[in-house]
Each structure stands twice: as structure tokens, then as C-alpha cells.
Amino acid sequence: MQTIMTVAELRRALAEARRADKRVGFVPTMGYLHDGHLALIDASRAQCDVTVVSIFVNPTQFGPSEDLSTYPRDFQRDEKLCRDAGVAIVFAPGAEEIYPAQFETFVEPGELAKPLCGAFRPGHFRGVATVVSKLFNMVQPDVAFFGQKDFQQCAVVRRMAIDLNLPIEIVTVPTVREADRLAMSSRNRYLNEEDRGRALAISRALFGAAEEFRLGERNVDKLIAIAKTALETVDRLQYLELVDGDTLKPAVSPLHRPAALCVAAYVGSTRLIDNVILQPTP
Known part of the structure; x- marks a missing residue:
């Protein structure tokens, strides 16, 4: 090398x-x-x-x-x-x-x-x-x-x-995750043990909404609300948005195009981002 x-x-x-x-x-x-x-x-x-x-x-x-x-x-x-x-x-x-x-x-x-x-x-x-x-x-x-x-x-x-x-x-x-599903990031080293535990709310929120999508939920507002309920342990939610996978404009209900559920949140003083892709079947 x-x-x-x-x-x-x-x-x-x-x-x-x-x-x-x-x-x-x-x-x-x-x-x-x-x-x-x-x-x-x-x-x-x-x-x-x-x-x-x-x-x-x-x-x-x-x-x-x-x-x-x-x-x-x-x-x-x-x-x-x-x-x-x-x-x-x-x-x-x-x-x-x-x-x-x-x-x-x-x-x-x-x-x-x-x-x-x-x-x-x-x-x-x-x-x-x-x-x-x-x-x-x-x-x-x-x-x-x-x-x-x-x-x-x-x-x-x-x-x-x-x-x-x-x-x-x-x-x-595709995003690589820790065993506990926290998305890998160089900034994860800023998190102390307590922060790390609370940061897991981000992936829980995303995967919770993704599971409801898998089960048939296609209403954008409902999917966002499902994710938001899991984010109570973060210190500050900067954004939680479901956007069109191509244009990044707000997704429209009923969801029929590929979309990304995206989040940015502060845990302690550390800003973390993550997302999941929601892919409707033809």
C-alpha cells in the first residue's frame, strides 16, 4: 500500500x-x-x-x-x-x-x-x-x-x-450498524455510556416505522408519528421527515414511490443522523 x-x-x-x-x-x-x-x-x-x-x-x-x-x-x-x-x-x-x-x-x-x-x-x-x-x-x-x-x-x-x-x-x-443497531459513525466516540443507550431510540424509531410500512401502512403522517413516539429519549430532535427517494421533497400519501425516513437528533452534545429506505412493492 x-x-x-x-x-x-x-x-x-x-x-x-x-x-x-x-x-x-x-x-x-x-x-x-x-x-x-x-x-x-x-x-x-x-x-x-x-x-x-x-x-x-x-x-x-x-x-x-x-x-x-x-x-x-x-x-x-x-x-x-x-x-x-x-x-x-x-x-x-x-x-x-x-x-x-x-x-x-x-x-x-x-x-x-x-x-x-x-x-x-x-x-x-x-x-x-x-x-x-x-x-x-x-x-x-x-x-x-x-x-x-x-x-x-x-x-x-x-x-x-x-x-x-x-x-x-x-x-x-447499505448502512453498517453496531450489534445494537446504532448506525456506525465516527462521531459515536463522543457518546458516553448513558448517551449511547439513549441514542438507540433513533434506530428503534426508524425500524419501528419500517415494520409498520412492511405490514401495510402507507400513510406518511402515521409513519412519521410512529417513529416520533420512539424518539422521546433524545435531547433534541432536529428533524424527522419522510421524503421522496429521488427528489427529497416531502413524501405524499398513500406512499407508492421509494422514500427515505430521515432523522437528525442530538444526544447530549452529539448530532446523529440515520435513515431507512421504504420501498413499496410494485
Whole structure:
């Protein structure tokens, strides 16, 4: 495995793979890797000849009062996990490599970035779209892999790739969960034991509503209400919405199109997001 810090070196390292017409897979991360990231790596290795993992905590997607300075980092551990998982290249640029002096060009996403997290984190998806587009240009992968837990991010990135004519297949990998069904997240390390127990209300709420959907419930308001009753132990519910799986606009009753039940909530001072996909049968 190679660990590379600069775009020039990255392109040199990938040149041989491209000459050999090898399929390049890309997993963009902010590090502090967990089994969710490893599932993305496994998916890439299954579909591609060469897997590149980027590790970069992107400052432009954090708001002024968010956790950029305290976001968990452990690069040596991440390197070992990547090596053990069969990654070919770890790309770990510094901020100056991504955002050099006098940088001023950003990618502005559209309507998909406005609801859900976009309504509460102004500029977040502008930062995501910008850094992902830059990383796509640096790596030039054939396929890029993202986790379903970041459902809105997947939608924004997929739309960006289409709109900007990027020749990259976007693959969404199902959310990986702990044994107790808590969605894996680098921010889970912020939770103390009591918080962790209360955070389980999020997955209980989502899977409770999903079960009622499986049993035949198609009323949007009822499905949201079922989920909401299970969220009493969170400290602050930021949003709980059932949205169309393609447009992210509010889903309409009776539910007959793929939809996502999405939640963002604070447990203690930690903001957690999660979702389940509701797929009506034809």
C-alpha cells in the first residue's frame, strides 16, 4: 500500500493502472475509520482492480460552531486498517493541497441540498460538493462508494456527477450498524455510556416505522408519528421527515414511490443522523 500526500504523486501512482486499463475505485473519507468505511472498501475491492481511500477532514463542510477542531483523528490506525483491508493507495492531502492560497471556486448544489441537513447546516453541502468534485478530479476514479447513512449526501453527489458530466459511477452501500443497531459513525466516540443507550431510540424509531410500512401502512403522517413516539429519549430532535427517494421533497400519501425516513437528533452534545429506505412493492 502507498500513502500519498500530493496530487502530482497520486497521478503518477495511478498512471500505470490507467495504462493497464484497470478499474479504479474510490472511497472518500474524513478518517477515523470504522466498519462502515471498511464495507465501502470491501465493495470497491469487489468491483474494482485498484482501490483508493482518501483521508481528509474537510474544513469547508463544517459550520463555525461545529466540531472541526475536535473531529476524531487517528491517522496511524486508519493506515493500518486500510493496509489490512487491501487498499492500494491512501491519499492523505493537507489542507493546502486541497485549498491552496487564493482558492475561491466552489461547487454550489441545488434543490437536493436545501431540505433535511441542508436546512440546519448552511453551506455544508457546498463544502461537500466542492471537496468531492476536487477529489474526483484528483483521483479520476471509475466508481466512487458512499454510505447510505449519509443519504442526502449521496443524492447531492449523484446529482453533481450527472450535472457536471463526470464519468464516475456512484455506488451507495447499505448502512453498517453496531450489534445494537446504532448506525456506525465516527462521531459515536463522543457518546458516553448513558448517551449511547439513549441514542438507540433513533434506530428503534426508524425500524419501528419500517415494520409498520412492511405490514401495510402507507400513510406518511402515521409513519412519521410512529417513529416520533420512539424518539422521546433524545435531547433534541432536529428533524424527522419522510421524503421522496429521488427528489427529497416531502413524501405524499398513500406512499407508492421509494422514500427515505430521515432523522437528525442530538444526544447530549452529539448530532446523529440515520435513515431507512421504504420501498413499496410494485
